[in-house]
Amino acid sequence: MGENGGNGKIVRQILKDILSGSISDEKDALALLNASGRDTWEIAAAADLMREEKAGDDITWVKNQNINVTNICINSCGFCGFCRKKGDPDTYYFDEETLRRKVREAKARGVSEICTVSGLHPDFNAESYLSLLRLIREETPDIHIHAANPMEVWYGAKQSGISTKDMLIAMKEAGLGSMCGTAAEILVDDIRKKICPGKVSTGEWVRIIKEAHNLGIPTTATIMYGSIESPEDVVSHLKIIRDIQDETGGFTEFVPLSYIHGQTPLYRQGLSKPGATGRYDILISAVSRLYLNNFTNIQTSWVKFGTKFAQLCLIAGANDIGGTMFEESISKSAGATDTEYLDPEEMERMSRDLRRGLVRRTTLYQKID
Numbered sequence: 464m465g466e467n468g469g470n471g472k473i474v475r476q477i478l479k480d481i482l483s484g485s486i487s488d489e490k491d492a493l494a495l496l497n498a499s500g501r502d503t504w505e506i507a508a509a510a511d512l513m514r515e516e517k518a519g520d521d522i523t524w525v526k527n528q529n530i531n532v533t534n535i536c537i538n539s540c541g542f543c544g545f546c547r548k549k550g551d552p553d554t555y556y557f558d559e560e561t562l563r564r565k566v567r568e569a570k571a572r573g574v575s576e577i578c579t580v581s582g583l584h585p586d587f588n589a590e591s592y593l594s595l596l597r598l599i600r601e602e603t604p605d606i607h608i609h610a611a612n613p614m615e616v617w618y619g620a621k622q623s624g625i626s627t628k629d630m631l632i633a634m635k636e637a638g639l640g641s642m643c644g645t646a647a648e649i650l651v652d653d654i655r656k657k658i659c660p661g662k663v664s665t666g667e668w669v670r671i672i673k674e675a676h677n678l679g680i681p682t683t684a685t686i687m688y689g690s691i692e693s694p695e696d697v698v699s700h701l702k703i704i705r706d707i708q709d710e711t712g713g714f715t716e717f718v719p720l721s722y723i724h725g726q727t728p729l730y731r732q733g734l735s736k737p738g739a740t741g742r743y744d745i746l747i748s749a750v751s752r753l754y755l756n757n758f759t760n761i762q763t764s765w766v767k768f769g770t771k772f773a774q775l776c777l778i779a780g781a782n783d784i785g786g787t788m789f790e791e792s793i794s795k796s797a798g799a800t801d802t803e804y805l806d807p808e809e810m811e812r813m814s815r816d817l818r819r820g821l822v823r824r825t826t827l828y829q830k831i832d
């Protein structure tokens with residue numbers, strides 16, 4: 464054991480190997496995730512060096528607006544504080560007029576992206592998703608639409624009796640620019656059965672993501688960690704993501720999402736941890752950077768962490784701070800605070816404080832002056 468309670472020698476050897484060019488394997492990733500004490504900072508520093516090499520010094524952000532159409536959902540994922548059943552007192556559903564108003568607001572704010580995911584409404588079918596895309600397109604021919612995730616694609620297709628491939632083709636034709644890589648949670652079926660039994664299986668998530676990539680629809684990649692999974696499960700998840708990226712190159716970025724526990728059924732029933740610790744959050748960011756050697760962009764989520772901790776992740780492997788959002792309901796419903804809007808001026812302050820530049824980008828990481 465190292466002097467600080469970890470296995471310092473092993474950690475240092477792994478970091479030396481990775482920084483001298485060897486690709487970290489799953490055993491290395493697991494050893495790093497299990498580190499503690501000052502090893503945590505050494506791993507973060509190594510990830511920061513790799514961030515500099517792969518993504519440069521600029522911290523990037525996107526001006527986007529989030530729209531969650533409804534919180535009515537047929538599923539009951541244990542980590543979700545957002546979903547409601549039809550008939551519950553606090554449901555909402557944006558009708559066409561409200562959606563058009565929100566899209567016009569987004570346009571007036573000068574966003575380059577509209578991001579939309581929602582609950583799985585019992586009345587939704589393929590046409591529901593397509594008409595939402597068409598509505599956004601009608602209002603804003605130029606704004607990039609970042610929408611849906613493999614679960615929504617699977618659900619819309621199933622409700623209309625078509626294949627997920629046909630669903631994706633129709634969505635692309637209707638204006639979909641890229642798909643959200645959410646609904647990944649932890650890509651280990653034993654864990655999925657416990658935290659989100661109604662969601663697509665690991666195999667289905669992977670199949671739909673690859674289908675999208677092969678149709679020229681890029682996606683993000685995510686992980687939702689800190690509920691009931693083990694570090695071994697996190698490593699299995701990262702391996703799946705790295706393998707897909709090797710095969711398709713279709714991921715734009717990797718986004719670690721730390722579990723917000725307060726208002727979730729899993730936590731209230733005593734079935735999950737009260738979220739990840741700060742040490743683990745730093746390590747997830749750093750190990751994602753060190754292990755996912757085929758990713759340029761690792762994002763930190765200010766929505767999950769708040770700006771102070773998100774800034775620390777920007778010196779622990781992350782190079783991107785995500786979007787302005789303007790409105791957000793999913794993390795807020797699970798107990799997160801300050802999830803609505805991040806002012807670019809605050810991003811600028813965070814970046815200046817790290818003596819790094821702040822650069823606005825598009826969804827697909829083209830830099831905007």
Ligand code: SF4
Nearest residue numbers: 536538540543546582
């Ligand atoms: S995470 Fe998504 S699919 Fe699961 S219950 Fe919440 S809204 Fe529904």
